[in-house]
Amino acid sequence: MQNTKKKRITICLFIDAFGWEILKKNSFLDDVLKVKAPLETVFGYSSTCDPTILTGKLPREHGHFSFFYYNPPESPFRSCRLLAPLPSAITSRGRVRRVMSRLLQKFYGYTGYFQIYNMPFKHLHLFDYSEKKDLYMPGGINGGQPTVFDFLRKAGVPFAVSDWRKNEKHNIETLTQQLDEGKIEFAYLYLAEMDGILHAQGTNAKAVSDKIAWYDAQVRQLLAKAGEKYEEVRLHIFSDHGMADVRDTCPLMSLLDESKTGLKFGRDYTAVFDSTMARFWFHHEGVREKVIEAISGEKKGRILSDEELAEWGCDFEGKKYGELFFLMNPGVLLCPGFMGERPIAGMHGYAPTDANSTAMYASNVVLEKQPRRLTDLFCMMRSEAGV
Ligand SMILES: [Zn+2]
Secondary structure, three states, rough: OOOOEEEEEEEEEEEEEHHHHHHHHHHOOOOOOEEEEEEEEOOOOHHHHHHHHOOOOOOHHHOOOOEEEEEEEHHOOOOHHOOOOHHHHHHOOHHHHHHHHHHHHHHOOOOOOOOOOOOOOHHHEEEEEOOOOOOOOOOOOOOOOOHHHHHHHHHHHEEEEEOOOOOHHHHHHHHHHHHHHOOOEEEEEOOOOOHHHHHHOOOHHHHHHHHHOOOOOOOOHHHHHHHEEEEEEEEEEEEOOOOEOEEEEEEHHHHOHHHHOOOOOOOEEEEOOOOOOEEEOOOOHHHHHHHHHHHHOOOEEEOOHHHHHOOOOOHHHHHOOOEOOOOOOOOOEEOOOOOOOOOOEEEOOOOOHHHHHHHHEEEEOOOOOOEOOOOOHHHHHHHHHHH
């Protein structure tokens, strides 16, 4: 019988927040993977890391960092100001905010990941949103760089990429079908549910090892299916960052209370209180010094120097994402903040040099040039796809 198998397929499997420290503690495809290694991440959240994976560029180059940045003239949230007088019993409800996010997204035709989180309605009109476009579609990167998918499209390589809006089961089933058809030569499988489990339960929860065991079984099935149709199946697994267990919280916002500092939010300064960092923009002379005075006594975090931000590739043009960054120590959650009011068990977005921030890379093949940093994945994927 004639051999109708295709020559080879490369499967790239992205698992959100499956960090090196978590991989080390759990058994995962031990007999399949020839390489398991730490992968240096970039400073930021998935909104920073994912564009780096897809383009090989540092944050300052691709222009993605956190979702919100100061830009009142072009804020898509001007209408939200009208909702500010509503009682917080209504505006703080997750459901209300999810509906609002959906309405705004539809109104502006945004195709990216769009969420207003816990951003206060009275301040939203000061901010613009950084991920308006779908990163996985052509033209999705703010800096205009092509992604690995653009290279695949241009070269005419048949490939599959998961829909990040769909759940893991759907994405795995879809890929299984595509492997069965045997037409694709490259696949990017997007799995994001572990991130949610780690945020909710921390890195030592049974749900985490259960999830890893589930991934193990799913990948084995995918490999078996691929093996029916392809002579060679090359598997590369990686994450964007790790996860730190939250052991403390820091109510940084309260240090900036107008009654203590005399500074008014929006008039004197504007800030975003992300889960692990506060970012400030100053509107008058002397405000910077007063803010520094107000927060520098807080020992659960520190002000990042411009040199450090530059070293991490986060020296953005025009200081777009903030003129001053205050970063929490690993394991300290800035809470309450604009991302959430209540503490959670796990968080990421601390110093990229912290062990728990480190991402991972694993493969069933040993490449001559192993990816060591998140920025290396782009070249690895292109080389594997031959584009
Ligand atoms: Zn996360």
